[in-house]
Amino acid sequence: MRIPKHIAVIPDGNRRWAQNNGLEKQDGYNYGLDPGLLFLRLCKKYGVEEVTYYGFTTDNCKRPRSQVKAFSKACVDAVKLIEKENVSLLVVGNAESDMFPKELLPYTTRTNLAKGEIKVNFLVNYGWEWDLSSMELNSRNRKTIMESLKSKEVSRIDLVIRLGGRQRLSGLLPVQSVYADIFCIDDMWPEFSELHFIKAINWFNNQDVTLGG
Amino acid sequence: MRIPKHIAVIPDGNRRWAQNNGLEKQDGYNYGLDPGLLFLRLCKKYGVEEVTYYGFTTDNCKRPRSQVKAFSKACVDAVKLIEKENVSLLVVGNAESDMFPKELLPYTTRTNLAKGEIKVNFLVNYGWEWDLSSMELNSRNRKTIMESLKSKEVSRIDLVIRLGGRQRLSGLLPVQSVYADIFCIDDMWPEFSELHFIKAINWFNNQDVTLGG
16 A cells, blocks of 8 residues: 655644534634544554644634634644654744744754654644745755745655645645645544544545656 | 636546547547636636636656647647637746747737636646746745746636546645635546536635635
């Protein structure tokens, strides 16, 4: 079976899940923590080498203050869970902004925890325009473009898994995702299970990889 | 009904359709011309303001010579059909390369044909890295990034329709498509019909537009 080397996940639907379950919108994020850890363990189990979580974006920060506070805290809590795992952890996002949680600053440099078995990238206060903002006039080919990205340590994405029913990338790493296969799941992120993961990698196994050729 | 202002189409599946119908792979492109014209007329009928066709990419040119010749000719033929319509036509792609069909050079500047009722962008010998290759160090926000793209005359995409069963963007305008909703159709491009179009815009009508907020 052809296993994707690098999977990015868009953990969407926390707020809708909360509302569907009689909770306040911002309370949904907390229920996204366990699925996040499950996702990491499944990636390890199936031999995925690199994982990217779409934490929150600069655009997301336009939401009501209570929600911004809640998803920011959820990202910090998620990183605290992940740092107990055997991972090589990098937090990618605009750390010069006040919206960037101070607790995550140490991880803006890639850090091996235990043996650093699997690469984990966590996008926090990420913006596609921030990512492209160091491009230089000499970035004329793929290699130099990749090297001039703020997210240059994140490699090309093979598979994007998006929960929550939407079918879009929402600004996720536009360069790394140019040839990514995109698998969308109608269930909300707090409902994520191993079955979803298996469906996604089985689907991926049936895609061809041409990279346009 | 909420109609997308700008639809991009990825007309994939010509080669597979040809093989399924006992033809040589490269013969499929010719059967993509009528669907292309139908697509344009449907966009006009439903009030879409801008249309982008994903013609061929620099990556596609790695394919066997007979195929490259065939899809290049199909793009020229498609533009000849489109130029008889009431459109404002722009061909976007690396025109400095030998792979760019000389016949299309006049359209690398936007040209009003008749009353220029609808904007049509046709990507020919397009590459995402070519598109980003004029970015400057001062391109720090959305406006300046958009202005420094080679494809700067192409506006943000609301809806991408992809035929041929794949679920990926394949390098299509990475900046303009950051928030695009992506609708994938299993049928091959030569099979494209009004029913597919109606399904796509009905689906789009049921999506929310948050742009991350």
